[in-house]
Amino acid sequence: MSTSTDLGGVVVATPLPYVADGAAPAGLAVDYDRYAEHCRWLVDNGCHGVGPNGSLGEYSSLTDEERRRVARTAVEAVRGDGIVVVGVHGVGWHQAKHWAELAAEDGADGVLCLPPTIYRANRGEVVAHYEAVASVGLPVMVYNNPYDTKVDLTPDLLAELAQIDNVVAVKEFSGDVRRVSAIREAAPGLAVIAGADDVTVEALLMGATGWFAGFPNVFPAESVALYELARAGDLAEARRRYEPLLAAFRWDSRTEFVQAIKLGMELVGRYGGPCRPPRGPLTPEHDAQVREAMARAVAAVRGGA
Ligand SMILES: N[C@@H](CC=O)C(=O)O
Numbered sequence: 001m002s003t004s005t006d007l008g009g010v011v012v013a014t015p016l017p018y019v020a021d022g023a024a025p026a027g028l029a030v031d032y033d034r035y036a037e038h039c040r041w042l043v044d045n046g047c048h049g050v051g052p053n054g055s056l057g058e059y060s061s062l063t064d065e066e067r068r069r070v071a072r073t074a075v076e077a078v079r080g081d082g083i084v085v086v087g088v089h090g091v092g093w094h095q096a097k098h099w100a101e102l103a104a105e106d107g108a109d110g111v112l113c114l115p116p117t118i119y120r121a122n123r124g125e126v127v128a129h130y131e132a133v134a135s136v137g138l139p140v141m142v143y144n145n146p147y148d149t150k151v152d153l154t155p156d157l158l159a160e161l162a163q164i165d166n167v168v169a170v171k172e173f174s175g176d177v178r179r180v181s182a183i184r185e186a187a188p189g190l191a192v193i194a195g196a197d198d199v200t201v202e203a204l205l206m207g208a209t210g211w212f213a214g215f216p217n218v219f220p221a222e223s224v225a226l227y228e229l230a231r232a233g234d235l236a237e238a239r240r241r242y243e244p245l246l247a248a249f250r251w252d253s254r255t256e257f258v259q260a261i262k263l264g265m266e267l268v269g270r271y272g273g274p275c276r277p278p279r280g281p282l283t284p285e286h287d288a289q290v291r292e293a294m295a296r297a298v299a300a301v302r303g304g305a
Pocket of ligand 1: 013014053054055056057195196212213214215252257
C-alpha cells in the first residue's frame with residue numbers, strides 16, 4: 001500500500017471497458033463492474049494506485065455523469081490499498097476546479113491536471129489555473145504534455161508552480177529525460193513522476209519517485225518489479241527486464257496509445273475492448289506492430305528473460 005503524499009509509486013492510468021449498449025453515447029456503455037475489477041486487480045498485483053479519467057481513460061468522450069461515476073468506482077475499488085489520482089483536466093480553470101471539488105468529495109487522494117486544454121495559455125494563466133485547482137485542497141500532480149496542450153511546463157515554470165500550496169508533483173511526458181534532473185534542480189520540493197512508459201527507467205534512475213502511465217495495465221506485477229529495481233539503482237537487472245518491453249512501451253506515446261494498450265491487455269488475457277468514437281480501431285499495420293512488440297514483451301515476462 002502507498003501512503004505517499006507526493007503521489008509517487010506505480011500509479012496506473014486506467015483505460016475504460018466499454019460494452020455495446022444502444023442507449024449509451026455512441027452505442028458503448030462504461031462497464032463499471034469490470035472497471036472496478038480492473039482497478040482492484042492492479043492494486044492486488046502490487047501497483048500503488050490508479051489514475052481514472054486521464055487521456056487513456058478517454059475522459060473527453062464521457063458525459064459528466066459517467067466521468068464522475070468512473071472516479072467514484074476507482075475510489076471504491078481500491079480504497080485502503082492504493083491511492084487514486086483523478087484526472088481533472090478541463091478547458092479552463094473553472095472546469096478543472098469543479099472536477100477537483102468532486103474528486104475531493106468522492107474521496108480521491110490527489111488530482112492530475114493539465115494546463116487549460118483549449119488554448120495556449122500564457123505563464124500567468126497557467127499559474128492561475130493551478131492556483132484554482134490547488135485551492136480545493138487535494139495534492140495536485142501537474143501534467144506536462146506539451147503535445148496535447150501546446151503549453152510546455154518547463155523546469156523554470158514548474159519552480160513557480162511548486163510554490164503553490166498543494167502542488168506536489170509533475171507527471172513529465174515531454175519525453176526529454178534531461179528534464180528530470182533539471183526539474184529537481186529548479187524545484188527541489190516537487191516530485192518528478194515518469195509520465196511515459198518508455199522513459200521510466202531513465203527517469204527513476206535520475207530521481208523520479210513515480211511512474212504514471214499506461215502499460216502497467218498490461219504488466220502490473222512486472223512494472224512494480226521494474227520500478228523497484230530502478231529505484232534501488234540496480235541498473236543491470238532493470239535494463240535486462242526493460243529492454244524487451246520497450247517496443248511495446250513506445251506505444252504509450254503514440255497517437256493510438258489507447259487502442260494499443262487495450263490490445264495489449266487483450267493479448268495477456270484481460271479485457272480491452274473498443275474505444276468510443278471518434279477513436280477508431282487500429283489499422284491492420286498498427287495492429288500487427290503492436291502484436292509483434294507485445295510478443296517480445298510477453299515472451300520476456302513469461303520466460304523471466
Ligand atoms: N497519457 C495518459 C497516460 C499514459 O499512458 C493519461 O494521461 O491517461
